[in-house]
């Protein structure tokens with residue numbers, strides 16, 4: 001798909017060139033930029049309430065009957081916590097200064113959303129999982145993506161020269177961030193995410209799990225190529241518009257306007273829970289089907305455990321795996337989850353028909369201690385839901401061989 005602005009979708013229909021910092025104020029760009037200014041100049045909200053959020057916590061946790069829960073939420077830096085049982089929100093917590101309708105960055109839970117859009121396009125026959133990445137994006141010829149298939153990318157089963165060390169300025173994940181506008185650019189950095197992705201190298205090995213944020217942006221590039229839409233628009237068309245969401249979500253964009261698919265989505269806790277609900281409803285949202293039941297079932301069934309033997313996830317979930325941009329615990333409850341650094345979780349508990357959202361601001365991106373506490377909390381809440389009759393849903397007694405430590 002090409003447009004008059006080159007090989008990438010234009011920011012608005014009919015654009016002869018992309019609006020940028022030096023031409024956004026004049027026509028014809030201003031027809032679009034004056035209504036999308038946040039994509040060009042950082043904007044701040046002028047909130048309709050003042051103060052914008054309550055100075056005390058918004059807390060409704062009694063239904064869970066878990067002693068010490070508030071303290072456990074506080075010690076794991078929780079901003080928002082929500083339990084959706086069936087279609088009923090039966091418990092919620094928002095820290096002081098964070099309102100229930102505030103958007104929160106979900107980091108790599110964004111990846112699980114991208115996986116659903118790919119699933120929708122595979123179901124529609126527009127993407128073939130066994131096809132090669134370069135069949136869709138020839139610009140990636142000669143890179144680490146020259147050879148692997150869509151399924152390899154979905155399952156993070158490609159060995160790449162990409163360090164996901166968030167704290168290392170020399171790591172590829174930081175160069176990736178700089179190319180995407182998340183950090184100050186350095187001389188020689190690729191001009192945008194597309195250009196960055198073409199620089200990645202590997203030795204051609206596929207089959208072993210390597211967590212790599214770049215994979216998701218490659219998927220988003222494929223989505224753009226197949227749909228002709230910007231990634232933000234495709235995410236709206238194939239997912240967000242079908243959730244009956246309370247609020248629009250946002251996604252950060254790079255200088256080319258490309259949405260940061262691997263980590264850039266912000267949304268409310270309640271709307272994130274709607275993504276989880278969709279998974280428990282076999283891919284059907286209130287506004288229409290997103291993915292087939294088979295797509296959801298293949299995630300619930302888990303991925304290749306052998307492929308991720310040495311990952312940090314398996315220190316907590318010994319039978320863990322990763323497939324289609326979701327983490328699969330392999331535990332007795334069949335929990336699957338989206339995970340974002342700094343403590344974001346979208347946790348699905350099929351036995352009790354429950355979704356648990358936890359949005360946090362851990363001081364550091366990763367913490368073995370906080371991951372352990374948080375997974376234990378999610379499991380404890382899940383088990384509590386086996387006996388919860390508040391929303392009238394009946395639950396089954398699962399095997400209880402799951403462990404969080």
Ligand SMILES: NCCCCCC(=O)NCCCCCC(=O)O
Nearest residue numbers: 107108213263312313339340341
């Ligand atoms: N640099 C842009 C955003 C990158 C977001 C990365 C992220 O959220 N990663 C999640 C890693 C989860 C690891 C879980 C585990 O090992 O147990």
